Amino acid sequence: MKIGELASATATKVETVRYYEKIGLLPPPARTSGNYRAYGSEHLARLSFIRRARDLGFTLEAVRELLTLSDDKAQSCEAVDGIARVHLTEIDRKVTDLTALRNELDRVIGSCRHGTVADCKIIETLGPRVRANIV
Amino acid sequence: MKIGELASATATKVETVRYYEKIGLLPPPARTSGNYRAYGSEHLARLSFIRRARDLGFTLEAVRELLTLSDDKAQSCEAVDGIARVHLTEIDRKVTDLTALRNELDRVIGSCRHGTVADCKIIETLGPRVRANIV
């Protein structure tokens, strides 16, 4: 398999595949006589794994750990579970934060009376608390 | 006001203040005889605005636009409203995506039977669809 084929099979860009190789996530494949990368099914499997984990929001470092763990089939699955749970907690925090921010922004937008910028409540909300002695 | 004072007044790091100056978000202040930056209340106001907008998740580019708009007090507030609404839509999309991802991850974790990695449902879920003819 050439890099373009591997890339399209995993919905990845060619540059990203090379990047994963460079940072050691994807092992360097064999080369053809013309110096083209020649991938096998094990590369396809590994890259699929990486992409799936990335889609679930795992960082590349987490993916690296998961890959290492998944290579040792005899090991307990607890470490894997742990990584996933930590990640879940992080996502929950993000959703909470983002929802709070969303509501705040919604409130700010709702206050807009569509006048001029001078009266704009959005700008006003963003601006500093104006004290009387500061013009 | 020295840079450290401005920074702590706006809960910003000193390096970040200098960074905002470098990218043209914050105008270069006057300098003291010792070449220290000397800020006035207009800098404090502007930096407060930037931080508030950043806290609401606006990108620096959006902040730049908002600052430009807020400088023209006579202008209609519609452009401001537009930027904020686009941003709100983006946040909504993010929350939706993140929630879907969260549930997917929760499902994956829930399937964990705490055995060995060989039987780990998490790893399995991340791996490629295994077809019979590929070992």
Add this chain to the structure above:
DNA sequence: CTACACCCTGTAGCAACTACAGGGTCAAGC
């Protein structure tokens, strides 16, 4: 007068790619 907190510039680093520049390879069509 010396210690220490603060300031200065400039550069490099972070995640996770993405986008060139400037070349080489390969298969198809004439």
Add this chain to the structure above:
DNA sequence: GCTTGACCCTGTAGTTGCTACAGGGTGTAG
């Protein structure tokens, strides 16, 4: 046999929004 065009190669620089030095200078308190 030759050209065209799609693909591949390496290497470097850009993206966002900072953060962290390195290697200096300034200002003030004891």
